[in-house]
Amino acid sequence: MNLGDLVVRKSYGGDLTFRVEDIVQNKAVIKGTEFRLLADSPLDDLVQVPPTRITERGQQAQIKAIEHLSWLRKDRQEQSQRSGESVSGAWTQTPAKEPAYFEVPGKVLHLDGDAIYLQKSLSLYEQLRIPAEGHHIHESKMAETLYRLLPRVRPDIVVITGHDGVLKQQQHYDLYSLSSYKNSQNFVAAVRVAREYEKNFDSLTIVAGACQSHFEALLGTGANFASSPGRILIHALDPVYIAAKASFTPIRDSVNLSEVLNHTISGNQGMGGIETRGSFRIGMPRLQNLATLKVAPSVL
Template sequence: MPFKINDIVVRKSHGFDILFKVIDVIENRGVKHYLLHGITMRIVADAPEDDLMPASMSRINEYDEPYQKKANYLIKKIAESKDLKRRGMMRSNRSEPYGKPGTVLHIDGDEGYLNICLDAYKKANIEAHGEIVDEEDQPDKVLDLLNKYRPDILVLTGHDGVKNSRNYSDLNNYRNSKYFIDAVKNARKYEPSLDDLVVFAGACQSNYEAIIAAGANYASSPERVLIHCLDPVLVCEKVAYSHINEIVKIEDLIENTITGSPGIGGLQTMGKFRYGAPKAKY
């Protein structure tokens, strides 16, 4: 059956494993293919018409429940950790301390995902600026956006995917990894230090090794798995609320994500949270 833009579908060939939104219809010699974006997973794929089925409403409602439960748990865990740190500072200071977490510039190729992420930053009391930029345009625009916002943490994400699972070393085998790599390289022209500007880059199945080699602190995807749309936010929250004199434990950061070590990895990095005292009276 024909599908329309924004229809929610599943693929028969992959066991109906992921919910996709149709974003484009491509017709070649009378054969229709559809370009697909993951609903909660940061993957882009294409499929012929006969491989797709419309997703039922019950399937749509059930699909994201386990991921959302874990995301809510992790966000709550971060909030509890922040409260414990604040109480620890109060015991060592006569006056109640206050603090400033790191600021975030989140550049995303997907408007829907960006809005979900900005809402999560807001709940975590992190100052975050969001910009919708197609993956292929991120290398050209990242410098101007860094100069505009001057963040502590930069996120470069959107959608990605491996075209052929037999060759993980060829950059041309990835839909958008080369754009994330070039954007990271340009960001490092703005700030070479990995501790002064913390960079997360990548999406589903991205070329993790090449993105890290380009200068990112954190990236996806070590085992070329799918990552959740909130994984970059959870990485940022851990860095933003870790003290500037502390190295963020990479094991703790990975544990703090939905995907875990198959999808997220990186390098030792200093935190971005600054304590202050006393708290203003007025």
């Protein structure tokens, strides 16, 4: 067995597919390919599978992902139409049949502990025409990284995610204690830095957490949305769906909590949050193509 191999766990009935990240003696560190779960496993409990093999649970997650992306795209299109109607009560167009306004979706700064998930997330932002900057950062380094990045990027939305999980080696784990989680304490530290940077919950929307993360601690530190109320596994793109919805919800409206949470793949036991205003704005007049603009210079 080698690094990068795809595997399933025999003891769990092969319910999830993982990628081997590290091998130490007779154990492997594995990361979920669909869910943001970090785990370790004895090598003799792992079975290598081909890239084409998809578990039933993984297949269900992929189907839901396609459905929810379709919903986001439709919602994005409808928001564009509502933006045009809000300008003058109808589509305000230029002579070229193009809207006379321009859109300013909320800008996303996305920190991810997983490089593959980061690329998937950035691809989704691009499909939805959401400005986003992403960085692959180990969970333990996220707080100090945010301290440097926030003043430069000045985002409207921050996503802090990666891998997490309740530590299984503790005989009597306490779900109220951050020490019972793999990375929740790192996510909490990062949320604290972000909230100290911008204290207004409507000026900076923070989406934080991964699989089984300490939901209450993340919200209590200042996150607007977090995982995981039911300490369940969350899909890799669940934080992205919430960030996207916040990005194109108008600033005069609140993000529809029940709608956005029910349209995550893991549902409201995987993600939760508080009432939060959107970050989407429109402007006028429509931005012009400066390469074709005829201008008479006025300065010698």
